Amino acid sequence: MVSSKVVRVFLAILLHNYAVSSSDPDPISDFCIPKTNVSLDHVPSCKNASLVTVEDFVFSGIKSPGNFRKTGFSSTPVNSGVFPGLNTLGMSFVRADFDVGGVNIPHYHPRATETAFVVEGKIYSGFVDTQNRIFAKVIEKGEVMxxxxxxxxxxxxxxxSPATIIGSFNSQNPGLVRIPFAVFGSGIKEELLMKAFGLNSKELDKLRKRFESN
Structure with missing residues (x-):
C-alpha cells in the first residue's frame, strides 16, 4: 500500500509541475481596462464597462523607431503597463530596431513563446535548444521566426541598412533575462565565474564593469 506521505509528495510534485507549465490565466470577462496604472505583478480592478472607449484599445507608441544609434539596438516593450487594453488578455509585444551590425544579445523569456516578424531589413536570428543545438538563419522582410x-x-x-522587428508574446508579462547581464552583472561569486569560464581576475573584472554599469 502506498503511504500517505508518498501520496502527499506526489501531489505536491504534480501541483508544482502544473504551476510552472501553465501560462497566463484565462480572462473571466471580455476585457479589463484598469482603473489605475497597471503593475505587472498583480491584476488591478477594472473600469466600469460603460466608461471604456475605443481609445483604450489603441496604442500609438511604436510608430517611430527607438533610439538605436548609440548602442546599435533599441527595444520598446509594449505590455499592459503602457497599453492598458492588453490587461488580462495574455499577450504583449515589442518593437526592436537595429542599426547596421546591431545586436540583440542572447536572452530568454521565462514565461512566453515569442514570434518575431521582420518589418524591414535582414536579421541573423536563432535560438539554442536544451540539447545545445542551434537553429539559426538570416530572415528578411516579411518573414517570421x-x-x-x-x-x-x-x-x-x-x-x-537599419532593420526593424515586431515581436509578440503569449504572455502579459513574458519576463526578460539577458544572459551576459545575468551572469556577469548579478553578483555571482567571482571564484565560481573564473572556474566556469576559464577567466582570470583581470578578465572577469573587465566583464563585470561592463555589464554592471548597464
Whole structure:
C-alpha cells in the first residue's frame, strides 16, 4: 500500500509541475481596462464597462523607431503597463530596431513563446535548444521566426541598412533575462565565474564593469 506521505509528495510534485507549465490565466470577462496604472505583478480592478472607449484599445507608441544609434539596438516593450487594453488578455509585444551590425544579445523569456516578424531589413536570428543545438538563419522582410518559451535566442542586423522587428508574446508579462547581464552583472561569486569560464581576475573584472554599469 502506498503511504500517505508518498501520496502527499506526489501531489505536491504534480501541483508544482502544473504551476510552472501553465501560462497566463484565462480572462473571466471580455476585457479589463484598469482603473489605475497597471503593475505587472498583480491584476488591478477594472473600469466600469460603460466608461471604456475605443481609445483604450489603441496604442500609438511604436510608430517611430527607438533610439538605436548609440548602442546599435533599441527595444520598446509594449505590455499592459503602457497599453492598458492588453490587461488580462495574455499577450504583449515589442518593437526592436537595429542599426547596421546591431545586436540583440542572447536572452530568454521565462514565461512566453515569442514570434518575431521582420518589418524591414535582414536579421541573423536563432535560438539554442536544451540539447545545445542551434537553429539559426538570416530572415528578411516579411518573414517570421518563432522562439520557443524559455529558450535562449538572439538577433543581429546583417544587412546594409537599419532593420526593424515586431515581436509578440503569449504572455502579459513574458519576463526578460539577458544572459551576459545575468551572469556577469548579478553578483555571482567571482571564484565560481573564473572556474566556469576559464577567466582570470583581470578578465572577469573587465566583464563585470561592463555589464554592471548597464
Amino acid at each position: 518563432v522562439f520557443p518559451r524559455g529558450l535562449m535566442h538572439f538577433q543581429m542586423n546583417v544587412g546594409d
